[in-house]
Amino acid sequence: MTQLNSRTKKIAIVAITLALVLGGGGIAFAYWTSSGTGTGVATTGTSTGLTVTSSAPTGSALSPGGPTQTVAFSVNNPGTGSQAVTSVVVSVASAGGAAWTAIPGCSASDYSLGTPTITYGTIAGGGSLLGSVTVTMVALGTDQDACQGVTVPLYFVAS
Amino acid sequence: MLALVVVLAIGSLSSSSAAAYWSSPAGSGAGVASTGVLSPPSDVTVPASSGSSVTVGWTASAGVLPVEGYYVTRNDGAVTVAACSTSPTSLISAGPCTDTVATAGTFVYTVTAVYRTWAASASSGTVTVVIAPYGGLDLGAAASFSALGSAVTSGGPTTLRGDVGSSPGVAVTGFPPAATSGTIYAGGATADSAKTAFTNAYADALTRVPTTHFAGDQNGSTFAPGVHQTGGAFALTGTMVLDGGGDPGAIFIFQVDAALNTAAGSTIQLINGASPENVFWQVNGAAGTGANSTFEGTILANGAITIGAGGTLIGRALAVDAITLASNTIRFTEVP
Numbered sequence: 001m002t003q004l005n006s007r008t009k010k011i012a013i014v015a016i017t018l019a020l021v022l023g024g025g026g027i028a029f030a031y032w033t034s035s036g037t038g039t040g041v042a043t044t045g046t047s048t049g050l051t052v053t054s055s056a057p058t059g060s061a062l063s064p065g066g067p068t069q070t071v072a073f074s075v076n077n078p079g080t081g082s083q084a085v086t087s088v089v090v091s092v093a094s095a096g097g098a099a100w101t102a103i104p105g106c107s108a109s110d111y112s113l114g115t116p117t118i119t120y121g122t123i124a125g126g127g128s129l130l131g132s133v134t135v136t137m138v139a140l141g142t143d144q145d146a147c148q149g150v151t152v153p154l155y156f157v158a159s
Numbered sequence: 160m161l162a163l164v165v166v167l168a169i170g171s172l173s174s175s176s177a178a179a180y181w182s183s184p185a186g187s188g189a190g191v192a193s194t195g196v197l198s199p200p201s202d203v204t205v206p207a208s209s210g211s212s213v214t215v216g217w218t219a220s221a222g223v224l225p226v227e228g229y230y231v232t233r234n235d236g237a238v239t240v241a242a243c244s245t246s247p248t249s250l251i252s253a254g255p256c257t258d259t260v261a262t263a264g265t266f267v268y269t270v271t272a273v274y275r276t277w278a279a280s281a282s283s284g285t286v287t288v289v290i291a292p293y294g295g296l297d298l299g300a301a302a303s304f305s306a307l308g309s310a311v312t313s314g315g316p317t318t319l320r321g322d323v324g325s326s327p328g329v330a331v332t333g334f335p336p337a338a339t340s341g342t343i344y345a346g347g348a349t350a351d352s353a354k355t356a357f358t359n360a361y362a363d364a365l366t367r368v369p370t371t372h373f374a375g376d377q378n379g380s381t382f383a384p385g386v387h388q389t390g391g392a393f394a395l396t397g398t399m400v401l402d403g404g405g406d407p408g409a410i411f412i413f414q415v416d417a418a419l420n421t422a423a424g425s426t427i428q429l430i431n432g433a434s435p436e437n438v439f440w441q442v443n444g445a446a447g448t449g450a451n452s453t454f455e456g457t458i459l460a461n462g463a464i465t466i467g468a469g470g471t472l473i474g475r476a477l478a479v480d481a482i483t484l485a486s487n488t489i490r491f492t493e494v495p
Contacts, residue, residue, distance in 0.1 A: 052188025061195030063224055064275040069192045076186075095189060111192070135192040144276040152192040159185035 048079030052156040065139035072132045075158040077123035088116045090133045093155040105146025198222030199279035200270045205286035211368045216255035220272040232269045260288045299356030305489045308482035313337035315486030324350035357477045361459045364441035384409035392417040395425045403432030411438045423449035435473040
């Protein structure tokens with residue numbers, strides 16, 4: 001009876017440990033793919049949101065059907081753990097991605113953005129990925145005078 | 160215990176694998192691009208005052224964008240109209256340009272540079288346009304002549320209402336069978352005076368400021384009163400209309416800087432008060448009308464005049480050189 005109890009305890013310990021370990025792994029996975037909130041028992045720290053910074057454009061000023069400007073950007077991982085980046089979306093938009101309506105008669109439709117040039121991958125903690133995007137002004141065939149001299153806002157979303 | 164270690168090891172590996180799939184919460188950032196500016200032309204100039212031909216000058220756009228051209232508009236304080244025969248779709252590459260103004264007034268000109276869908280403008284100061292009233296040409300002593308040239312030759316039974324004269328020559332031939340209700344002056348003081356008056360009237364015609372320009376065959380054209388100028392020859396293969404607009408005093412002066420020729424059977428129609436007495440043709444060359452055609456007005460030719468066989472001229476044939484007639488009818492008014 002004593003031996004039987006001892007064996008039963010060992011099996012129970014193994015079962016509980018297995019459940020805890022496997023269960024813990026499952027909780028950590030759910031946490032890392034979330035938006036960064038929630039609780040869990042992962043032991044590798046918390047995920048920190050990416051940031052995107054950009055440089056001043058290079059190339060001649062835009063004009064209808066005219067030259068192309070290139071805007072270099074950096075996707076930064078301010079956290080301590082590695083983070084995978086699989087997408088960078090750039091748009092002509094105001095802060096927060098809101099529609100750009102500051103200039104009557106001139107809007108995002110007057111401009112065209114190229115596909116961002118970037119090699120997606122994992123960014124180590126404190127590291128960054130570099131990329132660029134091209135911007136042109138579309139010749140719409142209608143009056144686009146309102147766009148003369150305008151600074152065009154770009155909005156980057158990296159994930 | 161060994162089993163526990165194995166399980167822990169597996170669990171540890173499982174945790175490492177989870178880190179490799181770690182996806183990032185979305186992050187964002189801002190950037191900018193810059194749009195250029197089309198520079199307008201500068202120094203748009205007009206004279207303070209002008210006749211009906213206003214010269215508009217300007218300095219080209221100084222920006223880096225390659226301007227496609229310019230168009231010009233004229234504003235009288237209320238209405239803006241196209242000027243210098245330009246428009247947003249009909250540009251000129253550079254100034255200056257000349258704008259013909261038909262009515263007196265004070266105007267401001269605007270020159271607009273165009274680059275694709277962009278435009279940039281600059282305006283002039285004001286110009287006051289004075290249009291000298293234009294009357295008919297004063298034919299003086301030549302007014303009584305139906306045909307006046309260095310010589311007059313008629314073939315066939317031409318009938319004329321007014322005088323017939325030659326100066327400085329003395330040849331008037333073909334009478335009869337040609338006949339006139341006036342007097343034949345084969346040289347002499349009267350003919351000389353008439354020739355001088357013709358010369359003066361021709362010079363006066365040259366000074367008139369054009370109100371319109373035209374070119375080519377005028378078949379189907381309608382002209383309002385004014386001074387109408389062509390830098391080339393005048394041609395008429397069919398019918399053209401002179402519309403007096405209800406004004407019996409409406410004046411039509413045509414300045415033709417080359418020859419004048421009309422085709423056989425061609426016609427000039429005078430409507431709405433237009434009168435042959437008020438129609439003048441200054442022709443810097445020879446003038447010829449087609450057989451059986453009807454021509455209206457006084458021809459002042461710096462060359463010879465030939466009226467086609469059977470043709471009718473309601474007006475006068477006044478020429479520096481010889482006049483040749485052929486079974487024509489020449490009278491001053493529409494009604495015989």
